Amino acid sequence: MTSQETLNKEDEERGPEQADTLQPGLKNRHLSMIAIGGVIGAGLFIGSGSGIAAAGPAILISYALVGTMVVLVMRMLGEMAAANPASGSFSEYADRALGRWAGFSIGWLYWFFWVVVLAVEATAGAVILESWVPAVPQWAWALIVMVVLTATNLASVGSYGEFEFWFAGIKVVAIGAFVAIGLLAVFGLLPGSDNPGAGLAHLTxxxxxxxxxxxxxxxxxLMVVFSFMGSEIVTLAAGESSDPQRAVSKATNSVIWRIAVFYLGSIFVVLTLLPWNDKSITEDGSYIAALNSIGIPHAGQIMNVVVLTAVLSCLNSGLYTASRMAFSLGRRGDAPAPFARTDRRGVPRAAILSSVLFGFVAVFFNYKWPDTVFAFLLNSSGAVALFVWLVICCTQLRMRGIILREAPERLVVRMWLFPGLTWATIGMISFILVYMLFDDTAREQVLLSLLVAAIVIxxxxxRERSRKASRKTSRTG
Structure with missing residues (x-):
C-alpha cells in the first residue's frame, strides 16, 4: 500500500472532522490582498535601482516584457486552478499532465526556492531592525522574525491570511501613494515640491x-524577472478558501492592472522625477531618491518601514507556500507521510516546521559561510522561477484537453489565443534561460540551477521506476 493510499484509509477511519485536509480558513478579503500584494516583492523596492542604472529609461521596456510574460503565465495557471483548485497548484497539474516525475521535480524545486528565500528575507529584515535597535544583534532579529511568523502560520491559515492582509495592505497603500504623489510632482501639481526639473524630459x-x-x-x-516571483501564490492559497474558483478568476483577471500600476507606474515615476544616471538612485535606492527629490521628509525611514513590511510579507508567504507545497507532495506520496498530516485546525504542522527548519539552517549558512555554502544555495535556486513558469506553460498545453474532456463546464478562465500565446510564452522563457548562459553575471546562477534541477529529475x-517495479512485483506475486 502506498503512502497516499494509507493516508486515504486513515482519513476514512478518523472521519471527516479529523481527516488530514486543509480547511477553508481564508476569507475573500484575504485572498484579494494576497493576490494584489503577491506581485509586490521586496525586490521591487531594493533591486529597481540597479536595473535603472543598467538600462536607463529603457528599463520600462524590460519591466513591460517581463510583466507581459507573467500576465500570460498567470492566465494559464488561472485556467487550470479555476478548473481544479489544489494546494499543490502547478505541481499537481504537472503531475497529472506531464507525469509523476514532473510534479515531483517542480514541487521540490519550488519548495527549495522558498526555503532559501526565507533565509534571504529574514536576513534582510534583520539588517533593518538592527539599524533601529542596535543593542539586539542581527542574528537575533533574524531568529525573532522567523519564530514570530512560524507561530503565525502554526496558529491557523486564517492568522496567516490576516497577517498577510495587513502586510500586503501597507505595501499597496505605500506604492499607491508613491505613484500618486510622484505623478503630481511630475506634472507640477504637488504643493511645496522643490524639484522643478521633474518631467517627461528625463526619459530622453x-x-x-x-x-x-x-x-x-x-x-x-535578467535583473527584474525575479522580482515578479510570488504572483502564483494566490493559486495555492485558493484551495483554502470557501470559493476558490471565484478567487482565482478574480486574481488572474486583475493581474494586468496590478503589474501596470505597481511596477510600470512606480518605475515611471522614478524616471520622470530624476535623471536615470543620478547617483542617488543606486546609493540611496530608487524610491528614497525619488521622494528626496521632491522634498518628502524622512523619506529614508518611511521606505525602510515599507521595505521591512515587504520583507515580512515575503517571509510570511514564503513559509506558507513552502509548507503547502510540502503538504501536497506528502499527499501524493512524494514526501514523508507526516508532511501530509494536519491538526484539528487544518494546519500542516510537520510541513511548516520542516520548512522553517531548513530556513533556519539556511540562515545559519548565511552567517557562517555566506560566500560559499549560502552562495551556492542562492545561485542554485535562482532560476527556479523561470523553471516553474516554463512547467506551467507546458502543463497548460496538456491540461486544456483534459479539462475539456472531463469537465468542460469548469473552463471558466481561458488562456487567450490558445495555443499560440502559450507557445510564444514558452519561447520567451526559453530565450531568457539561454541568454542567461551568455551573461557573465547570470551564467553561474542558471548552470547551478540546471544542475540541481537535473539531480531532482x-x-x-x-522513484517512478522503482514504484512501477514494485507494483509489477506485487501483481506477479
Missing part, C-alpha cells in the same frame, strides 16, 4: 531612451 535628456544601447533591455530583463525518474 541623458543619452536618450536607450542610453546603454538596445541590448541593455535584455540585461534589464533523476531522483524523480528513479
Amino acid at each position: 535628456d541623458s543619452g536618450g531612451f536607450f542610453p546603454e544601447g538596445y541590448g541593455a533591455v535584455l540585461t534589464g530583463v 533523476v531522483i524523480a525518474c528513479w
